[in-house]
Amino acid sequence: MSSGLLALLDDVASIAKVAAASIDDVAAQATKAGAKAAGVVIDDAAVTPRYVVGFTAKRELPIIAKITIGSLRNKLIFLLPAALLLSWLAPWAITPLLMIGGIYLCFEGTEKVLEAFFPHSEEKHGGADATEVIDPSRLENEKVQGAIRTDFILSAEIMAITLAAIPSTNVPTQALILAVVGIGITLGVYGVVAIIVKADDFGLTLASNDRGLLGLGSASRAFGRGIVTGMPYFLKVLAAVGTAAMIWVGGGILVHGLETFGYGAPAHLIEAAAEKAGHSAPAASGLVTFLISAAAAGIIGLAVGLLAIPVVQKVFGRFL
Numbered sequence: 001m002s003s004g005l006l007a008l009l010d011d012v013a014s015i016a017k018v019a020a021a022s023i024d025d026v027a028a029q030a031t032k033a034g035a036k037a038a039g040v041v042i043d044d045a046a047v048t049p050r051y052v053v054g055f056t057a058k059r060e061l062p063i064i065a066k067i068t069i070g071s072l073r074n075k076l077i078f079l080l081p082a083a084l085l086l087s088w089l090a091p092w093a094i095t096p097l098l099m100i101g102g103i104y105l106c107f108e109g110t111e112k113v114l115e116a117f118f119p120h121s122e123e124k125h126g127g128a129d130a131t132e133v134i135d136p137s138r139l140e141n142e143k144v145q146g147a148i149r150t151d152f153i154l155s156a157e158i159m160a161i162t163l164a165a166i167p168s169t170n171v172p173t174q175a176l177i178l179a180v181v182g183i184g185i186t187l188g189v190y191g192v193v194a195i196i197v198k199a200d201d202f203g204l205t206l207a208s209n210d211r212g213l214l215g216l217g218s219a220s221r222a223f224g225r226g227i228v229t230g231m232p233y234f235l236k237v238l239a240a241v242g243t244a245a246m247i248w249v250g251g252g253i254l255v256h257g258l259e260t261f262g263y264g265a266p267a268h269l270i271e272a273a274a275e276k277a278g279h280s281a282p283a284a285s286g287l288v289t290f291l292i293s294a295a296a297a298g299i300i301g302l303a304v305g306l307l308a309i310p311v312v313q314k315v316f317g318r319f320l
């Protein structure tokens with residue numbers, strides 16, 4: 001009787017160890033896959049704050065909450081099942097679809113670069129928008145729906161990158177990793193967005209508080225003024241980093257996709273150049289190697305984006 005109980009407990013312990021190892025494996029794979037989607041994540045964080053511009057402070061967090069719920073719905077209800085179905089029925093299509101997403105990232109990022117140097121959209125549409133009176137609730141709904149549509153495209157790329165980064169495994173494990181990455185990235189991104197959006201309000205509160213934070217008085221007020229003054233510059237830097245990340249990640253996806261299809265010359269050339277540059281700076285070899293690789297992928301992404309812009313405008317111009 002006791003030996004049977006000990007055997008049962010031993011089996012339970014073995015199952016628990018396997019389950020723990022599986023959880024650790026899922027966490028490790030989710031972290032690795034999420035890191036590969038970093039460029040899309042940065043752009044998502046950079047783009048989202050613009051959707052609350054023009055609204056009162058009390059509506060900012062509710063708007064972000066609505067976008068967060070829409071993003072989770074995009075990833076978990078629509079994209080996760082679609083990714084699993086694709087992995088089951090047509091795994092060969094994952095790389096081509098990932099490359100199409102890479103071209104989109106290059107196109108979107110390059111278009112933002114051109115817009116920064118040759119602005120035209122705001123000048124073209126600013127006058128009409130300024131004179132039109134729009135119901136605030138309708139405007140909020142339009143902004144939220146627009147943000148969720150943009151998020152769908154970025155979420156699709158995140159899920160595709162994640163799926164491509166997951167080694168061949170069973171469907172439940174794939175689903176769990178996709179869900180962990182999707183939920184983690186969504187909550188992380190929009191949590192950061194909420195902090196960014198409310199930072200200026202926090203700064204104003206500090207700047208106007210006579211007692212200051214923790215009784216620090218003038219130092220606290222100066223810190224608050226610094227936040228208010230610095231936020232516009234921070235948002236510009238964040239937008240620039242997001243744009244660069246889109247182009248770099250898009251170019252990298254295309255390079256690796258070509259390598260998968262047997263055309264590895266660009267990948268090998270970039271790798272050789274990065275390694276040579278890294279060896280020339282032993283003290284910062286890893287950083288230099290990464291920067292050279294990212295810069296090379298960015299150059300390719302920018303070139304692809306410049307080629308994609310006229311094609312997209314000609315083919316889809318009537319719908320844009």
